[in-house]
Structures are given as C-alpha cells and as structure tokens.
Amino acid sequence: MDNKHVYDAIVVGTGVSGGWAAKELTEKGLKTLVLDRGPMVKHGDYPTAMKAPWELPYGDEPTRHDIERHPIHTRPSFYGITQSTKHWFVDDIDNPYEETRPFDWFRGYHVGGRSLMWGRQSYRLSPMDLEANGKEGVGVDWPIRYDDIAPWYDYVEHFIGVSGSIEHMPQLPDGDFLPPMELTCVEKDFRDKIAGKFGGRKLIIGRTANLSAPLKHDKSPQRAPCQYRNLCMRGCPFGAYFSSNSSTLPAAEKTGNMTMVTNAIVYELIYDNDKGKATGVRVLDAETGHQTEYFAKVIFMCASTFGSTHILLNSTSSRFPNGFGNDSGELGHNIMDHLFGSGARAMVDGYDDRYYSGRRPNGFYIPRYRNVGSDKSSFLRGYGYQGGASRQDWTRLVNTPLIGGDLKRAAQTPGPWSISMMGFGEMLPSHRNKVTLDRNRKDKYGLPVLNFDAAHEENELAIGKAIVDDALEMMSAAGYRDVRSFKVQANVGAGIHEMGTARMGRDPKTSVLNGWNQMHACKNVYVTDGSFMASSGCQNPSLTYMAMTARAASHAVEELKRGNI
Template structure:
C-alpha cells in the first residue's frame, strides 16, 4: 500500500522537508506556497487533525486508575516519564517507547520525543516569545562561543508573519528585553495573580508580571488554517486540540501546504542520510528507511530542509559521510553535535495566599503568568557571579487537596471538603539560560544500533557553574517576590535538573559567520552545502531564557523564502 498522502510519489521534487513539527510545518507551508513541489517526510505514523485525538473529549473518570498506566507500560517509557507528566493515560501515546527508540547517556539527558505527523507541535507548552538584540548580541559582547550572524531587525518581520498566522495571545509591555508582537487579546490574570502583579510592581523597580504569551487564539478573528477557532479553556491541550485553538502544524501549516496541491506527505519514513554530489558540491536527495517494512528508498530534490528536531537533524548530518565530509555533512568546523543547550528550571518558590476566599475563576485557563528577565540588563540589574538571565512562569490557583485528604472520615466533613475549593496558592517557576559549552555534546554509537540498523545517540552534557550560580538567585528572587506579595508558608525549591528536561534541546549545528567555527550561515544554509538548510533547534547559537519555538518558526519561514528565491535565481 502506498505510504503517500495528498499527492503521489514522483521521481524527484523541488524540495524535501524532513520532519512535520513546529519547523517542518512552516517549511512545508512556505515552500509549497512559493510554488515548489515539496516532499514532506515524517519518521512516525500518520495523524489526522481532530479524528486522531482519541482522548480529547474524555473526562477524568473515563480513565481507569486515575489515569495512571500499568507498570509494564511505564517500564517501556522510563526516560519519557522523567518529565513527571508525560506518561499519563490521556496522552502517553504521543511520546515514544524508549525500548523501541533507545539512546545512551554518559550523563543523564532527558530526550522527550514524539514520532508522528505533527511531532511535538501537538504536545508543546505553546509559550511564544521574541528574542531581542540583548540575546543576539550576548555571545559577541561577552566573548562566548561565536557571534550570531543576524540581529533582531533581520528576524522582526518574520516574527510578525508567524505571530499573525498562528495567533499569539499577549500584552504589549514595551520592554526592550522582550519585544512586543502581533498579539491576540491577553488571557486575563485571576485575582491573586493580579494582586501579586501589583505588589511586585510596587516593590521591585522594572519587574513586570504579565500573562504568558501563548500560541492560543483568544478572539473571534478568522485564522487561515483548517477551521481554527478561539480557545475553549479546557486545558486538555496535550491531548490534541480538536478546535485548533492552539497552533500545531497539524491544524495550521500542514493544511496550508496541502491546499496548494504542491505537497506530498509521506509518514513512516526514517531519513538517515543526505546524499552529496562532490562534483556539484550540492546535496541531491535523501536516503530513507520505511519504519514498518524496513525497505530502503532514495528521494531526490533541489533543496533539503532538516526540521527533524535538534538531535535528529544533527544525527542525519553526522550519518551523511562522504570523501568530502568524512565527519558528517557540513562538519568542517568539528562543531557538529557540540554546544547542546536547553533551559534549566525546576527552581523557584511557592506560597499560600490569604484574603481571596470569596473569589474563584471560570474555566481551565491553559496558561499562567510570565515574569520577563530582569537580570543582567545593565546598571543595578547586573550580577557578578553569573551572566545571562532567567524568567518565571507559574500562576495562582485553588485546591489544597492535602486538607481534603486529611479528613478523618467519609462523612459530611469529607463531602464539604470535596465540594469546597481549597486555599489559594501562588507558584513562581524559573527558566534560565544555559550557555553554549563546546564539551556539552552528542555523538553517535555505531556499536549500539536501533532496530533499523542505525547508530544510537549518546549524550554527554550537564549544567555548569554559571547556571548553578544563577539557580541560587532564581530561588531567592522568587521568595522575595512572594514575600512582597504577602504570601505565607513560602516554600523555596531547587529540584534536580538534567539537560533535556526543559524539552528545548538546541545548538548541535550552530549558526555562525565562519565555516571554520559553525555549521550553518545566517540563512540557515549549511556553509559548505548551500542547498541544505537546518531550521529546527539545531541551528541555535545561544539559548536566551525564553521558550524557543517562535524563533524556530520565524527563522524557518525566512529560510524557506530565501531558498525559493535562490532556486529561482539558480544559486542553489
């Protein structure tokens, strides 16, 4: 049976896109809308918007054992379970089986993966923030790693394009470290969040509490993309949204690509190598293994976009060896696989808030607060013991179930406790920048192969002293802000963190000005093979402290339009 959807197989294409998630969807949309016949390859199975969100309408009581999985199923997802929330009945099937998809660790690395059409755009956290020149300038200013070959002005128009298309709710703040964008109406803060916002503004110069900027439609504006409508405040996003209220490639960019009639989508297609022609110094296509049959194929194209996620795209480049590139395609610098970054978190504070027992909130808002970076912005904000900065996510809610469980009997007291909301709690969870360290790396292990005969990935990466020093301040400042807001029983926390747990892995094929020190150029082209573009997290040269997906999308849209123009000019 043919694996091809939407169009039929042909011998060659104008473009190939590897991956169907956040970046792959945007590459497919932009290339197809520019008239390029585009083959989109996904290593996992087909997923159809709405009809394949099999738990989207289920209620808590529809899941046996409170949504907990049997031990034998959890055992197959031991590493995926490290997040603390992925291995739950309503959505565990979106995350890979670690037995079928193994990887190796010198030091613990939490590689959370989703192998299916739509990728992690189905399960992502949806926070969407712009970078500023504070971020793009930092490496050069501090003499760390290499300089970004772009600045905010280069990317700003593409942020505009992406935000306007996907729908990002947020508040205009006028902060130089967190540029404003094209926003849907902000999701309202609840009464405690608003109170804490006011108290923090009074007590700390320049600190702002706002609602998280999230990729959720929050108005009746019509968005191009498969009948998407406003958020229903169900907070079941990780199961797949049948309303298309939050952005996913499955509900938005892939349907846009399909409407052009220029896209051929092939799931169950494991890309493992790019074919290089030394005579033309270009890539000619990709090698593919069928996930189910293990048959091998080759597909040809004029331009190739790697959007498989940072680790997977870099693995493909590493496996693409030739006489010209004995250490992997485009790896003259030796930087391929190095400089792994993420965002370190699981540090902050929580406390109880009195005085709001007569107030509640309506719906299940899929979003909380955001506190933009306030460290190392210049002047009094500069710190001596760490560079870069951090922000906070979190929020306030009611429901102290400890008091409910402590009831002595199942009589009237217990029933009252169940039916009455608990006290208010406020949590501030910090996310900090990790620097690009050369010795934080991934390599391929050809002695331990997967079931398709491909080498497995080994991670050797950790946070270092700069991040450890930052974590002390992340915790201390959360405590101070909660104290200023009048919280009681404040509990600071700093739980163990390993790279990858933030699910923002990036940096393994970094962007730079010089092919001697970087893998791709300012348009995401491999320096030494210009018709290969890398536009997922692999290209990131530094990490900022904000969620990266909006930046991936902006760079991908920019790169895809650049590729279309270069093809028309005959330059690639």
C-alpha cells in the same frame, strides 16, 4: 533516479519547523515532499481529547508496564506521560540512547511531532539576546540581528495566533497579539506587590499560542478560539492552539503541492561530489524496513535538534568524513537547554470570595530582569519565571477523614489560594556539551544511537541559585504564607528546549550554518529546527524556530530562482 521520487524540495520532519517549511515552500509553488518518521495524525485524530476523567483507565496514571517501557519519560523532571498522553511519547526501549552524562530527551514520533505536546509559550528573542555572544566573547556571534527577524516574527504571530499584552519592554519585544488572557485576582495582587517593591521586575500574563479570540485572518477555518479546558497535551479538536496538524500542514495540503510520506525514517543525506550539493535523502520504512531514495533541489532539515543532528552525523562520505556539513567540527557540539525545575510556592490568605472562569491553559510570566540595563550580576545573562495562582480543588481531601455528605460538601467548596513559579534560565553554549553517534549500539531499526555528554556549568549553577533566592524573596515580600522553595531533579534536556548542535555563525571555521540557516559547506541544505541556535536566551524558543524557518524558506525559493542552489 526514479522520476516519481523527484521533487523541488524535501522537508524532513513535521513539528513546528517542518510544518512551517512545508507551508512556505508549497505556497511559493514548490512541489514538496514532506517526510515524517512516525504515523499519520490528522487534525482531530486525538483519541483521548474528549474523554472524561472516569473514562481513562488507572486514574490516568502510568502503569508499571508504562514505566518499564518509558524510563526516560517517567523521570522526576518530566510532566507528561499519563494514560491520556502516553501515545504521543516514544518508547525508550525501542528507541534507546546513551548517556555519558545524564540527559533528559523527550520525543514524539508522529506527524506534528512535539507541536502537539508543547507548552505553547511564545516569546521573541530581543536585540540584547542576539548581541550578547558577540559583546561577551561567548560562543560565536549571531550572524543576524533583531531587525533581520522582526518582520518574520510578525508574519508567524499573525498566522498562528498568539495572545498577549503589550508591555514595551526592551528585553521582551512586543508582537502581533490577540487579546491577553486574564490574570487571577491573586496573580494581580502579586503583580502589584512586585511592581511596588522591586523596580525593574514585571509580572505579565503569558504569551501563548492559544486563540483567545478568532484569528485575524481567514486562512485557518478549521481553528476555533480556546475553550479553556486546559487539556492541550491530549491534542485539541477545536484547533484552539497552534500545532502543525491544525495550522501549517492543512495550509500546505491546500496548495496541492505537498506529498507526505509517513513512517519514513530519514537516515542519510545523499551528496554528489561532482555537483557539490546534496541531491536527496535515503529513507527506511519504519514498518517494512524497505529502503527508498528521494531527490530534490533543496532540502530542509526540521527533524528536531537531535533528530537532524543524528541524520547529519550519520551522513558520512569522502567529502564529509565526520558528518554532513561538519567542516568546522562543531556539529553535535554546543548543546543548550534552559535551566528547569527550580522555584518557590506559597499559600495566600484572603480572596476567599473570589474564583475564576474555566481552566486557563496559560500562566503568568516574569520576564528577565537580571543583567538588563544598569543591573549587573555575578553571572552572565539571566532568567524568567513562569507560574500561576489558583484555588486548590477536591484532591486536597484525599487524606481527609470525611465521608458521606461532609465529604461532598467539602469537595464542592474551593480550597485556599496557592501560588507557584518556576525559573527558566539561560544556558551558555559550550563545545564541551555535545552529542555523538555511537555506532556500536543500534536501535530497533539497526541505526546507531546518540550518546549525550552535557551538563550545566558554573554560570548555570549560579543562575540556578539566583532563581530560587529571588523567588523566595519576592513571595516573602508579598506577605504570603508558608513560602518554600522546590527543586526538581532535572538534567540538561528537562526543559525540552534543546538547541545549538548545528549553530549558525559568520565563520565557516566555527559554525555549521550561515545567517540564512544554510549550510556553509552545502548551500542547498537548510537546517531550521533548534539546531541552528547560537545562544539560547531564557525565553521559550519555538516562536523563533518558526520565524527563522519562514525566513529561510523565502531565501531558498529566491536562491532557486537565481540558480544559486
């Protein structure tokens, strides 16, 4: 064991979970090695962030070569790959995977991971979300309840900055918010009409990790309020939205306790049979192929749901012949993602004298109302909507036969109002939905690839139909014109909220982790990315990953002090 490769803690991954693990462990005094399989991206190293539209080649559209290299990222369900964003996304040719059933897996291999590319919607799970599995006999019961995580939601929201409104809704707990962003006049109109015609349904501004005002603390001087550019996918040099790069990693670096190694592909955990614990990780250098072993007392797996699962499945030994910590046989199973891609849109007459300021990087939100209180539907759980209303811009004139002054005047005049919203529905955990390791096919690094076998089942299909029916009903009841539904071809994974493959639970026979994100079978390994989720709710899950990571890090430090791990 090379002493220069020995640390108190190792964190694998630098996305929303890895960044929080790095911050919490280093601030609590642990010498922490942080490993990322991609290149370094320092806050501000966002090459297209300040480019004007005319400075981007090909009209900011993907080229034929881009499409050939990114067949997954250019499927109809995807929203991101352009000339201004393609550098954040994995090349699907060098990083392939198998699909027994189609699966949309979107990846970014660089420091910060998808914290640079996420949609920033930040919602808490509610008491009913954490109780539903147990009450309904679905999957396994969560080993925690809302009160266990509520203080950590407070802690995380305060540090990262989440803007939102206080609503007193039991299915969507309030938090420690910065001032809410403002709804447009048409969104307010829709809000009022929904409230008047549909009891129990409420339209609110989205809760987003974009700073609507200065932070309530002075621990992130590199961050400034949102500039309303709505170019978040490029990276924000103002630090106006939360990312690991702008927030948690600088905090960890400031402690002097963090060592970061990039282009470091963790492919295996090292297990010591005599000690009954993990002692370190094996790493492949992405550029040179050199292999290195690093050692630590505690390991945090934060490589993303499928990144961590890949490493765990690949880490076999006499103790764990079917994958690290996989005594239950549940590792890789119970894939969940939110239903995505269906909703409705309409045109709105009136308000021609009204506009809005800037380009708000946020939309409205209609929280779940199905199976809440006395409402009982034919399916389990529910869904929420995310959407927005705005005026059409100059792109509406592309096929208009105007030239010269007439075209200029038309382009300077805002177009009519339109409104659109899309549902995000809960997916139930099912052992049938799984990912396995295919050792017969290798990626460019010689590592086996994942094979996905997941699909929406009967309950999800029923939710999908209700999402469209309710959206059409609400827009029609509001009196809007040309109301029509839409449905994007979206496989499981398209919601980019994958979770559940190393679920937590009370019983080691049916789950991989306990209520502290600790492996039942190996107490010094914690998994705090989306893998741990026992159910999905219908809310965007990243805030929960962060809160649970901070909670797990606190537990790990206390257990180290007690000599329990």
